Amino acid sequence: MNYVPTLKQKYRDEVVGALTKEFDYSNVMEVPRLEKIVLSQGVGEATADKKLVEYAIDEMSRISGQKAIPTYSKKDISNFKLRKGMPIGAKVTLRGANMYEFLERLIWASLPRIRDFNGIKNSGFDGRGNYTLGVTEQIIFPEINIDQTNRITGMDITFVTSANTDKEAKALLKSFGFPFKK
DSSP states (O other), X not given: OOOOOHHHHHIIIIIHHHHHHHHTOSSGGGSOOEEEEEEEEEOGGGGTOTHHHXXXXXXXXXXXXXXXXXXXXXXXXXXXTBOTTOEEEEEEEEOHHHHHHHHHHIIIIIGGGSTTOOOBOSTTBOSSSOEEEEESOGGGSTTSOGGGOSSOOOXXXXXXXXXXXXXXXXXXXXXXXXXXXX
């Protein structure tokens, strides 16, 4: 028997039925689903120190459980001493079982570790059913040892769904257990 992540099983058993009733879908395939999670981190000081991108890639790989890749600049910007093709950040795209495992760790282990946490903002939706969450400190993740970090950095986490509207996407994420502010 194959391993199925807890949130994927919850989606199949509970979420599909609840969203079908709430939005009156005629077919189970109309129910929105989580397609991928993209973690991205820009390293502004990477123009001066190339090692910072390597640290970012290492931390993103530990957080996600999947190898992160560097992102490169697309054009020259002389004011920032930036040249085309220079590494300026890191990103990783999670799909399938890795995506659900990361989502579970984020909701149940990482978000509660944020100082003065009282829910995530409702304003992160883009109008097409995707949600972006900004994390100011990477040390909220249990995989990161605070003694081994060279500096505190933030990252953006984007949840890409197949929902057509923000209302459907919010209902999907809320059913997964996202602690939205009231």
